Amino acid sequence: MFTKVVVANRGAVAARVLRTLRAMGIGSVAVFSDADANAPYLALADEAYRIGPAPARESYLDVAALLGVARASGADALHPGYGFLSENAAFASAVEAAGVRFIGPSPRWIEAMGHKTRARELAAAHGMPVGRGSTVLSGDTASMLAAAEAIGYPVLVKPASGGGGIGMLPARSAAELPAAIDRATSMAQRGFANAEVYLERLVERPRHVEFQVLGDRHGSVRHLFERDCSVQRRHQKVIEESPAPDVDRAGVDTLADRIAATLQDMGYDNIGTVEMLMAPDGTFSFLEMNTRLQVEHGVTEEVTGIDLVAAQIRAAAGERLADILPAHIEPAGHAIQARVYAEDPTRFLPSPGPLAVFQPPTGVRVETGYAEGGTVTPHYDPMLAKVIAHAPTREAAIERLVAALGEFRIEGVKHNIPALLRLLDSPEFRAGDVHTGLLPEVIARS
Known part of the structure; x- marks a missing residue:
């Protein structure tokens, strides 16, 4: 097992990983930018190193600075968290080349799944259901229009090397396509330093269902069931749950088994999430694979009792999956x-500022990197906390989450709790009739 791990991230995920490292008896090293110098989770680490000023490109995305911390601290492993460099194959390779184990999939898998069109081709080659789409688009207007016609309108223009909903734009006709491609290309270049885009068939009112997997370095892969992440704003997840409500249970379980078997045949070797689109008719198609710990991993932990961070670390250290996971796992509750x-709870625009009051609820799981008196800066994602409710039934979990959000006290910045409560109280959500456009619909009629 590792003796000391650098946590190359910030906020809630840094706190989450540091907590598990302490529980495992592994030395921990935190990093921080000037903006996070007083972050409360730094107290959880055995050591903490400044890596630069507030802008992410000068701190959390500075590969040389992060490798310098690994060397200076004598760490033998690095956990990338999620976001930032967690799915950067070049970074993972540089970490390994420095003699430090990267706690995640091998760089080849990060590279293979990081480019969306190549990942779709790989998934299709191994028999996964893949929806209609194109290869990377050229700059030729005629070929772009031909690709869209072959897929069938409406289409979605998507960055080939990105995620998080950035640069995803619909085009419902040939007249709309060129402008959508130009804008998506520009956004992809700014967001991911790669202007490549491609097309997918736009499924109206789909559900976003993803499957948690874990592999080891000995050829084994298992799934830990699914999460429904359909409630989104601007193609970014807001509410996630497990198990998925109102689905063909046998069909979803069969698909989960198929995904795990496929990844085992391919030789996948650490944590990952296969994201699928579920059409209104119940058919599934492959969207992408995230080769890292997910923001929403906590809901899987709550229903399975598995510490996914610990499992990820143990797999990276070379342990066998048979020793990491129980032989049989059955989800418990919701x-x-x-x-x-x-x-802003209606326009969803960031609201940086001081946290004059920050009092999370009790009685539920809360993951956060903030404390009262801290400051939300414009330099990073504005997520304040993740509130996770677990109960024997979905109805009870909803009620527990509603009560917890009502108890949360935040002053000094605007926050989205009013929008979350409206969504959780909507008849559609209560019935499990969720889709990726549900939140805007609920807000529009409020």
Whole structure:
């Protein structure tokens, strides 16, 4: 097992990983930018190093600075968290080349799944259901229009090397396509330093269902069931739950088994999430694979009792999956997570500022990197906390989450709790009739 791990991230995920490292008896090293110098989770680490000023490109995305911390601290492993460099194959390779184990999939898997069109091709080659889409678009207007016609309108323009909903734009006709491609290309270049985009068939009112997997370095892969992440704003997840409500249970379980078997045949070797789109008719198609710990991993932990961070670390250290996971895992109850953001609750624009009051609820799981008196800066994602409620039934989990969000006290910044409560109280959500456009619909009629 590792003796000391650098946590190359910030906020809630840094706190989450540091907590598990302490429980495992592994030395921990935190990093911080000037903006996070007083972050409360730094107290959880055995050591903490400044890595630069507030802008992410000068701190959390500074590969040389992070490798310097690994060397200076004598760490033998690095956990990337999520976001930032967690899915950067070049970074993972640089970490390994420095003699430090990267706690995540091998760089080849990060590279293979990081480019969306190549990941779709790989999934299709191994028999996964993949919806209609194109290869990377050229700059030729005629070929772009031909690709869209072959797929069939409406289409969605998507960055080939990105995620998080950035640069995803619909086009419902040939007249709308060129402008959508130009804008998506520009956004992809700014967001991911790669202007490549491609097309997918736009499914109206779909559900977003993803499957948690874990592999080891000995050829084994298992799934830990699914999460429904359909409630989104601007293509970004806001509420996630497990198990998925109102689905063909046997069909979803069969798909989960198929995904795990496929990844085992392929040789996948650490944590990952296969994201699928579920059409209104119940058919599934492959969207992408995230080769890292997910923001919403906590709901899976709540229903399975598995510490996914610990499992990820143990797999990276070379342990066998048979020793990491119980032989049989059965989900217990229902878990729902709400992401609390410092943002306007109707327009969803970031709201940086001081946290004059920050009092999270009790009686539920709360993951956060903030404390009262801290400041939400404009330099990073404005997520304040993740509130996770677990109960024997979905109805009870919803009620527990509603009560917890009502108890949360935040002053000094705007926040999205009013929007979350309206969504959780909507008849559609209560019935499990969720889709990716539900939140805007609920807000529009409020």
